[in-house]
Amino acid sequence: MSPQLPQPQQQTRRPLAYLQKAVNKQVAVRLKSEIEYRGKMSNVDPYMNVILVDAEESENGTKVANYGKVVIRGNNVLYVRIEDRL
Amino acid sequence: MSPQLPQPQQQTRRPLAYLQKAVNKQVAVRLKSEIEYRGKMSNVDPYMNVILVDAEESENGTKVANYGKVVIRGNNVLYVRIEDRL
Amino acid sequence: MSPQLPQPQQQTRRPLAYLQKAVNKQVAVRLKSEIEYRGKMSNVDPYMNVILVDAEESENGTKVANYGKVVIRGNNVLYVRIEDRL
Amino acid sequence: MSPQLPQPQQQTRRPLAYLQKAVNKQVAVRLKSEIEYRGKMSNVDPYMNVILVDAEESENGTKVANYGKVVIRGNNVLYVRIEDRL
Amino acid sequence: MSPQLPQPQQQTRRPLAYLQKAVNKQVAVRLKSEIEYRGKMSNVDPYMNVILVDAEESENGTKVANYGKVVIRGNNVLYVRIEDRL
Amino acid sequence: MSPQLPQPQQQTRRPLAYLQKAVNKQVAVRLKSEIEYRGKMSNVDPYMNVILVDAEESENGTKVANYGKVVIRGNNVLYVRIEDRL
Amino acid sequence: MSPQLPQPQQQTRRPLAYLQKAVNKQVAVRLKSEIEYRGKMSNVDPYMNVILVDAEESENGTKVANYGKVVIRGNNVLYVRIEDRL
Numbered sequence: 188m189s190p191q192l193p194q195p196q197q198q199t200r201r202p203l204a205y206l207q208k209a210v211n212k213q214v215a216v217r218l219k220s221e222i223e224y225r226g227k228m229s230n231v232d233p234y235m236n237v238i239l240v241d242a243e244e245s246e247n248g249t250k251v252a253n254y255g256k257v258v259i260r261g262n263n264v265l266y267v268r269i270e271d272r273l
Numbered sequence: 274m275s276p277q278l279p280q281p282q283q284q285t286r287r288p289l290a291y292l293q294k295a296v297n298k299q300v301a302v303r304l305k306s307e308i309e310y311r312g313k314m315s316n317v318d319p320y321m322n323v324i325l326v327d328a329e330e331s332e333n334g335t336k337v338a339n340y341g342k343v344v345i346r347g348n349n350v351l352y353v354r355i356e357d358r359l
Numbered sequence: 360m361s362p363q364l365p366q367p368q369q370q371t372r373r374p375l376a377y378l379q380k381a382v383n384k385q386v387a388v389r390l391k392s393e394i395e396y397r398g399k400m401s402n403v404d405p406y407m408n409v410i411l412v413d414a415e416e417s418e419n420g421t422k423v424a425n426y427g428k429v430v431i432r433g434n435n436v437l438y439v440r441i442e443d444r445l
Numbered sequence: 446m447s448p449q450l451p452q453p454q455q456q457t458r459r460p461l462a463y464l465q466k467a468v469n470k471q472v473a474v475r476l477k478s479e480i481e482y483r484g485k486m487s488n489v490d491p492y493m494n495v496i497l498v499d500a501e502e503s504e505n506g507t508k509v510a511n512y513g514k515v516v517i518r519g520n521n522v523l524y525v526r527i528e529d530r531l
Numbered sequence: 532m533s534p535q536l537p538q539p540q541q542q543t544r545r546p547l548a549y550l551q552k553a554v555n556k557q558v559a560v561r562l563k564s565e566i567e568y569r570g571k572m573s574n575v576d577p578y579m580n581v582i583l584v585d586a587e588e589s590e591n592g593t594k595v596a597n598y599g600k601v602v603i604r605g606n607n608v609l610y611v612r613i614e615d616r617l
Numbered sequence: 618m619s620p621q622l623p624q625p626q627q628q629t630r631r632p633l634a635y636l637q638k639a640v641n642k643q644v645a646v647r648l649k650s651e652i653e654y655r656g657k658m659s660n661v662d663p664y665m666n667v668i669l670v671d672a673e674e675s676e677n678g679t680k681v682a683n684y685g686k687v688v689i690r691g692n693n694v695l696y697v698r699i700e701d702r703l
Numbered sequence: 704m705s706p707q708l709p710q711p712q713q714q715t716r717r718p719l720a721y722l723q724k725a726v727n728k729q730v731a732v733r734l735k736s737e738i739e740y741r742g743k744m745s746n747v748d749p750y751m752n753v754i755l756v757d758a759e760e761s762e763n764g765t766k767v768a769n770y771g772k773v774v775i776r777g778n779n780v781l782y783v784r785i786e787d788r789l
Contacts, residue, residue, distance in 0.1 A: 202494035236288035322374035408546035460666035580718035632752035
């Protein structure tokens, strides 16, 4: 599935390349605060700036808002959780 | 399915290029604090410095002020939400 | 009024060039804390270091001090609001 | 066990090379907050961005959630503890 | 009115060059906390590291200490106020 | 004891070279929070990322945990105290 | 006393060169928190990483500990006060 040269161990892919592979998948982006955004990660860059579409904002597990298209600035990100299969 | 070379899927545009495409659209800029600014994004740069015109400041959902022209320093930005159609 | 080459859409000027164009105008510089400085922006650089002259400091909307000449370090800036016409 | 050239003193390996050697081992990633993630470190980069699989989140020692695949942004990391033998 | 080429208006000098011109003047250095140092700025660099001599420390307007020679690390600086004429 | 070229004043060694010389010595790493880790510094790099082995974590002077091998991210470090003779 | 080339105005020395000249002098290093370390500055680098020997830690003016040799990471430094004559 990968366009790069063969890699004997797929799991040794670097974190940012791994995120790039998750483009168009469903993800959850947790921020340093207790806020979390879930949606389709329509793109991401090496700074971890993320475009989410059909995003849902939740705080402490409670859904608080829906957004069509949001660009999250990477320095606020605590982690990106990939919810779909890669 | 390869993200490199030809990009038949517009949604794989990178976050900063995506923001650039939203110039002159209506956006909401949420800061790390609970403050939010809405207005026309008259321009943006790769650091996410944003020029808003006819900006409205709100805090916890309550409108608190109106500004003609404001340049927000990018490092304060949590996300930019695009409210118009791209 | 601009010395540069013609730009079909004035509003697509980048944020830092836009600030540079506001030199010698009246501005308000809001900091990450609740403090705000208003005065003539005698100059600004790409890091958003700002020189204000005849500056007035206010906190939560109340004027607290006057300063002749002050150089604000850019990393403290939340936004620069341009109060004069450009 | 090392694929690099012989190093007379294994213990003088630099921190980031040492982490790289721990790929596919069981680790605990402690964040600046009291949160900790344990799982298999499927990869890591020099910024300490970490991919964890089968990750378990705990706060103050109490397990709070399980995640399949999570990419932690390196700037949030306090330390990485290697639990398997290298 | 062009800011480039000849500069008939001294006030268009850039912030860091402006600070450099204030060397050997009396200044007040306000930090991000409520602390302020006043003294002769014996030198300054582009990161806003500042050498103050005969420095007086005050907190919330109350003088708390005197220092002969102190080098303030620039990243702590909120602003430098120039008290002497330039 | 130094493998480098002769240096007339040993004490003028730069901080990062000094730390490098302390590899394999017993150290205490104090973090910005009140947490401290003591152990053998098996390596360190110029960003002050540190590998500690047989590490002991203490908070406000009370021992709270033991870790076999831990890699501390340098930006969390307040200081490294060298407890062995160099 | 300076080994460098003649400088017409000693006081125009830049902050980092000034600190370098204070090597082997008695200094006080104040951190962003209320903690202060005093000792002989055995070396310093341009990031303001400092080696102190025979260091004394005090908090709010009260001595709390003594350390033989400590390397303080520069980003924690608020200022370095030079207590000896240069």
